[in-house]
Amino acid sequence: xxxxxxxxxDLLAEMDRLxxxxxxxxxxxxxxxxxARGYPALxxxxxxxxxxxxxxxxxxxxxxxDVQVERGVLSISxxxxxxxxxxxxxxxxxxxxxxxxxxxxxxxxxDDLDPDAVRARYRDGVLHVSIGRKTxxxxxxxxxx
Amino acid sequence: MVANADxxxxxxxxxxxDSPALVPLVDVVEDASGITLYADLPGVxxxxxxxxxxxxxxxxxxxxxxxxxxxxxxxxxxxxxxxxRRVFALSRDLDTGNMTAELKHGVLKLRIQKAExxxxxxxxxxxx
Numbered sequence: 001x002x003x004x005x006x007x008x009x010d011l012l013a014e015m016d017r018l019x020x021x022x023x024x025x026x027x028x029x030x031x032x033x034x035x036a037r038g039y040p041a042l043x044x045x046x047x048x049x050x051x052x053x054x055x056x057x058x059x060x061x062x063x064x065x066d067v068q069v070e071r072g073v074l075s076i077s078x079x080x081x082x083x084x085x086x087x088x089x090x091x092x093x094x095x096x097x098x099x100x101x102x103x104x105x106x107x108x109x110x111d112d113l114d115p116d117a118v119r120a121r122y123r124d125g126v127l128h129v130s131i132g133r134k135t136x137x138x139x140x141x142x143x144x145x
Numbered sequence: 146m147v148a149n150a151d152x153x154x155x156x157x158x159x160x161x162x163d164s165p166a167l168v169p170l171v172d173v174v175e176d177a178s179g180i181t182l183y184a185d186l187p188g189v190x191x192x193x194x195x196x197x198x199x200x201x202x203x204x205x206x207x208x209x210x211x212x213x214x215x216x217x218x219x220x221x222x223x224x225x226x227x228x229x230r231r232v233f234a235l236s237r238d239l240d241t242g243n244m245t246a247e248l249k250h251g252v253l254k255l256r257i258q259k260a261e262x263x264x265x266x267x268x269x270x271x272x273x
Contacts, residue, residue, distance in 0.1 A: 040187075044221040047214050054211060056187035056224055058251030083172055083183050091176035098170045098185055125187035125251015126211060 058125030166230035238263030
């Protein structure tokens with residue numbers, strides 16, 4: 001081995017590592033169902049009054065998104081159509097990375113969330129579901145006498 | 146990181162050192178009259194999307210603007226960076242002066258026409 005051949009290989013390995021890190025940042029940990037490359041990606045947060053769920057689901061007709069809360073589970077499902085041309089059309093596909101097909105993701109909800117206090121909005125391709133906590137479950141400050 | 150950006154760098158190099166960003170997934174389709182690119186940019190509103198051509202480089206950049214309650218604590222995060230960036234090299238047969246872009250439900254649709262001379266022409270074969 002000499003230094004000359006080592007250098008470009010290291011550089012390639014480094015680029016490969018960076019690329020993989022970027023892909024990981026976008027593709028997340030794989031789902032056990034392996035489907036849909038995690039479409040839509042989910043961010044979940046919590047406030048004293050609510051749970052906030054953000055589903056990164058671009059390119060959907062808002063009316064076609066199915067959001068359900070049942071027995072402590074929030075499920076988000078729907079279908080995204082492919083924009084790619086049919087096989088008979090005179091065009092060539094250079095990149096085909098975007099998800100197409102049916103998707104379904106579920107989130108287990110905490111016990112203190114109220115299934116009757118759910119609000120869902122779809123904006124800029126992100127579905128934001130906000131679920132309120134049951135009033136009794138909210139932390140209350142106890143006055144010390 | 147910005148300190149690394151010296152004026153001698155290309156637009157592409159500058160964009161890469163500025164800040165970390167996710168790589169948006171794309172579909173790219175070419176037909177006889179041009180190229181159509183679809184990019185997934187969920188969470189990016191129109192005013193935070195930047196599509197530009199610098200020489201023969203196409204740069205797509207966007208920042209997300211989500212409605213996040215001030216007192217929210219993240220408990221599960223799959224999208225950890227509020228920014229997207231992807232750079233493509235364009236070929237000379239594309240007419241960058243003839244581009245249209247629309248953003249709908251977090252999907253950018255970019256159409257770039259081919260230059261007139263690059264379009265396929267059917268040559269008529271004449272017989273006797």
